[in-house]
Amino acid sequence: MPEQSSDIGALVRGIRTAVSPFRSVLRELHGSYSSVSDGTVADYIPELAGADPAWFGIAAAGAADGQLFEAGHSGLEFTIQSIAKPFVFGLALEDNGRENVAERVGVEPTGDAFNSIIKLDEGSHRPHNPMVNAGAIATAALLKGDTQVARLNRLLDMFGRYIGRRPKVDVAVFASERHTGHRNRAIAHLLLNFGMLPPNVEEVLDLYFQACSVLVTARDLAMMAATLANGGVNPLTGERALQARYVQDVLSVMYTCGMYDYAGQWAYEVGLPAKSGVAGGVITVVPGRMGMAVFSPPLDSHGNSVRGVAVCRELSRRFGLHCFSSAPAADGAQLPWPAPGAATSPQPA
Numbered sequence: 117m118p119e120q121s122s123d124i125g126a127l128v129r130g131i132r133t134a135v136s137p138f139r140s141v142l143r144e145l146h147g148s149y150s151s152v153s154d155g156t157v158a159d160y161i162p163e164l165a166g167a168d169p170a171w172f173g174i175a176a177a178g179a180a181d182g183q184l185f186e187a188g189h190s191g192l193e194f195t196i197q198s199i200a201k202p203f204v205f206g207l208a209l210e211d212n213g214r215e216n217v218a219e220r221v222g223v224e225p226t227g228d229a230f231n232s233i234i235k236l237d238e239g240s241h242r243p244h245n246p247m248v249n250a251g252a253i254a255t256a257a258l259l260k261g262d263t264q265v266a267r268l269n270r271l272l273d274m275f276g277r278y279i280g281r282r283p284k285v286d287v288a289v290f291a292s293e294r295h296t297g298h299r300n301r302a303i304a305h306l307l308l309n310f311g312m313l314p315p316n317v318e319e320v321l322d323l324y325f326q327a328c329s330v331l332v333t334a335r336d337l338a339m340m341a342a343t344l345a346n347g348g349v350n351p352l353t354g355e356r357a358l359q360a361r362y363v364q365d366v367l368s369v370m371y372t373c374g375m376y377d378y379a380g381q382w383a384y385e386v387g388l389p390a391k392s393g394v395a396g397g398v399i400t401v402v403p404g405r406m407g408m409a410v411f412s413p414p415l416d417s418h419g420n421s422v423r424g425v426a427v428c429r430e431l432s433r434r435f436g437l438h439c440f441s442s443a444p445a446a447d448g449a450q451l452p453w454p455a456p457g458a459a460t461s462p463q464p465a
């Protein structure tokens with residue numbers, strides 16, 4: 117009886133979560149970083165300005181089992197904003213293939229702010245990468261669907277496969293950004309001028325704004341990150357959200373470009389693919405092991421969540437998660453999920 121076995125699975129996961137030391141670590145970090153009061157809530161999208169700077173949630177999900185660990189406001193909904201970008205890029209790759217996408221958007225970090233308007237590749241006029249607004253707008257234009265509604269439905273279906281439920285768009289945030297997004301509109305028209313966007317600029321922008329206005333929780337984002345960590349398959353539903361061959365493309369641009377003009381420092385210190393959004397979300401992927409997400413609205417000067425960066429940095433350091441780390445975690449700290457291929461008992465020579 118599948119229902120009964122899934123109930124038992126949920127019960128076992130619940131018990132393991134309750135007794136896990138990892139849950140205590142997340143609660144401890146939540147407690148210690150709650151007092152950080154640096155950063156400012158984004159207000160250039162008027163509807164975001166009402167966010168409470170005290171909101172703070174952390175969630176982590178296992179890549180193999182979807183087991184969830186949470187602390188604080190992990191069930192509070194907020195808009196995904198730029199964290200949509202890698203997922204939209206993944207769908208564009210599936211819809212068009214790598215070569216066609218590469219004609220419209222590159223994979224080079226810019227070292228510029230997320231909303232930089234000036235930097236298009238001089239020769240090709242392509243935006244540098246799909247993680248900055250120019251690249252994400254170009255990527256949104258590549259999504260297949262006969263009508264605007266069909267494209268939006270495909271976008272929401274795609275998010276639904278990662279999350280395990282179809283999300284909604286926050287219409288107030290969408291309208292707010294649509295009304296005030298002059299800079300993104302200027303970027304889009306510059307792309308149109310160079311023949312990098314089709315003439316239906318307003319439709320493309322709407323789809324981009326709608327993607328940014330998708331409502332998620334830290335819990336949802338952790339599951340989305342865990343799905344990427346699990347080779348594109350949602351660990352709880354077993355549904356494939358992204359074709360396996362494109363997972364490395366998405367993770368690569370997240371690694372090099374996901375944190376905007378902080379991407380180099382992030383790669384150096386945290387050493388994991390990540391993406392942030394101006395509503396205060398940050399996701400980080402530990403390939404083969406887990407996805408994590410932090411939600412805390414106050415942002416630093418790069419547009420990244422202050423507490424989100426701090427928590428991810430601390431988790432990476434404590435558990436030795438940097439992708440180039442060859443030393444074990446200092447105090448032997450272990451994630452609840454072993455590293456892929458890690459020996460659990462001594463191997464024969």
Ligand code: GLN
Nearest residue numbers: 197198230249328393394
């Ligand atoms: N919707 C936002 C914008 O286009 C996304 C930016 C972000 O999250 N960094 O400005």
